[in-house]
Amino acid sequence: MPLACKTEKIEIKPAHNHKESADRDRYDSYHPCTTISAYESKRWHSKYHHLISQNLGSLMILPVTGSTQAEAMCFFEDISIKHLNEYRPCESWRKTLMLFSQTVPSVRHAATALAMIHRKYLNRHSNDMVYEPYFLKDQLLDKTSLLHYNRAIQLLLNPESGDGAEITAITLLVSYLFTCFDHLVGDDVQAVKHLRGGVELSRSIDNSTMYSYTYHDAQPSGFHAIIGQVTKQIRRLDMQAGMFLVDWTPANIQEPFTSHLTLFHSTFWSLDQAADHLQILVSQVMWLRNTEQQSAPTTTMPPLPSSLKDMVLGQLETWSSLFEKLLRGNRSESVFETDRLISLLRLQHTIAWILLSSHGPGGEMDYDNFLPQFQQCVALASEVAAAHQRYAGSSRSTFTPEIGIIPILYIIGAKCRHPIVRHEVLGILRRQLIREASWDSITTARVVEQIIEIEEGVGGEGQTVQCMEQIPIWQRIEALSFTHVPRGQSAARLDIEYAFCGREGTHIESLAIERIESLTYHVKYSMTDSRL
Structure with a gap:
């Protein structure tokens, strides 16, 4: 089953911990324990209440304090904003980020910190430079970016005035930017x-306001509109976190899809709305599979309750029919970003359907029955990847906090044992360095390589697997997890744990991380990722 990066237990720190940490260390160093807490957000105030009116009419452009900050803000507005929402571009959201980064100091400092790190990341991974594992944070962090990071926290913790809507909007925006930064x-x-803090705060947002903002003509104004925008982004990241965290449960994961459809008279009004509904379904599939694996991680998986499985499969079918109906009703001239989103949605829908449909008594062998669907997924992923190159430039590395194609390619490479399909997956992953939240295309390619080496090792030295049937069930990996261990006194490494189908016990490997001189070379470090 897919993907889950192991992490330590995540907790929201009490309010006094944040204040003590901020007062003690100020902002001359980076403090991972300092986190925006949703529980204290109502006590925060903004000293910029008078800068922004109810309808966001008159705004003051804040002066920059030096050439470094000016360059960072230009980079944020020209490059970073474009990349943050690469898969679901939204011009109004980009304008909101630009507006608040120009006019609200706490957002300005958070955006500046993110831009500095983003620019350094892109410079380090340009075509002629080495590829370094992205989780070696000491390679990216510097005093200036950390000063802005902690200054944003200071401004949130030491305010003067502000109303509830303004506080909520600013808090959510900074939470979003900090999620991207880290x-x-x-x-x-x-x-x-x-992200957890932003999700908790977003739970207090009235759903009817969210739906009104997102899909209706009568939209809220002022800060309520901003809250609707940023809450949508936070909730999207919340839903997608299940693609890299086994123990993550999105806030509204158990809301029935059918109840949402009744609000829209059983039709989709836009691709954006269809994408939001599909995200709920994909998250439900991941949640079902991850929950089941946690209960039986190293043994043959019991079948999902047929009623629950059939219900979600029915919802996937309903989504597909409504999606195709939407496309038939919108036969306007093709648009680049629209075409890319259509391919991505079809890809995500198909992989969710495979994951749920393949869950039967045959275990890992059942995936062999879905070769045509896997081949379709590879074709769709290739289309999205090609569009990605046109969007970002053929050689430029990119980062987005959103989940797009990388975990899906990982699932295909891990679950489809057809050698040609796996080769095509590796080709897409190696083509360009792409970062999606915790996912890294180059590392993921090596993960798939390692899985292939383990599963195809049954043939012996010098023998190659020609077809899926040559890999027996007892040689197939059923569950895999990994932990990133950053550089300390010893070299950075990946700790990997995996189990074979029908065989007791787990196998553990620890692999050192090495720098790589070219993105086209084989990566010298190893297996990662999740519960398959």
Whole structure:
């Protein structure tokens, strides 16, 4: 089953811990324990209440304090904003990020810190430079970016005034930017803490307001509109976290899909709305599979309750029919970003359907029955990857906090044992360095390579597997998890744990991480990722 990066238990720190940490260390060093807490957000105030009116009419552009910050803000507005929402571009959301980064100091400092790290990341992974594992955060962090990071926290913890809507909007925006920052430097535990805080705060947002903002013409104004925008982004990241965390349960995961459809008269009004509904379904599939694996991680999986499995499969079928109906009703001229989103949605729908449909008494052998669907997924992933190259530039590395194609390619490489399909997966992953939250395309390629080496080792030295049937069930990996161990007194490494079908016990490997001189070379470090 897919993907789950192991992390330590995530907790929201009490309010006094944040204050003590901020007061004690100020902002001259980086403090992973300092996290925005949703529970104290109502006590926060903003000293910029008078800068922004109810309808966001008159705004003051804050002066920059030096050439470094000015360059960072230009980079944030020209590059970072574009990459953060690469798979679901939204012009109004980009304008909101630009507006608040220009006018609200806490958001300005959070955006500056993110831009500095983002620019350094892209520079380090340009075509002619070495590839370094993204979770070696000491390679990216510097004093200036950390100063801005902690200054944003200071401004949130030491305010003067502000109303509830303004506080909520600013808190959610900074939480979102901090989530991006810590994912980018490889501190996934801290990133998830910030996401958790934003999710908890978003739970207080009225769902009817969210739906009104997202899909209806009568939209809320002022800070309520901003809250709707950023809450949508936070909830999207919340749903997607199940693609890399086994023990993550999204806030509204158990809300029935059918209840949402009744609100829209059993039709989709836009690709964006269809994408939101599909995200719920994909999260439900991942949650079902992950929950089941946690109860029986190294033994033959018991079947899902037929009623629950059939219900979600029915919802996937309903989504597909409504999606195709939407496309038939919108036959306007093709648009680049629209075409890419359509391919991505079809890819995500198909892989979710495979994961749920393949769960039967045959275990890992059942995946062999879905070769045509896997081949379709590879074709769709290739389309999305090609569009990604056109969007970002053929050689430029990219980062987004959103989940797109990398974990799906991992699932295909791990579950489809057809040698040609696996070769195509590796080709897509190696083509360009892509970061999606905790996922890294180059590392993921090596993960798939390692799985292939283990599963195809049954043939012996010098023998190659020609077809799926040559890999017996007892040689197939059923569950895999990994932990990133950053550089300490010894070299950084990946700790891997995996189990074979029908065989007791687990296998543990610890693999050192090495720098790689070219993205086209075989990666010298190893297996990662999740519960398969």
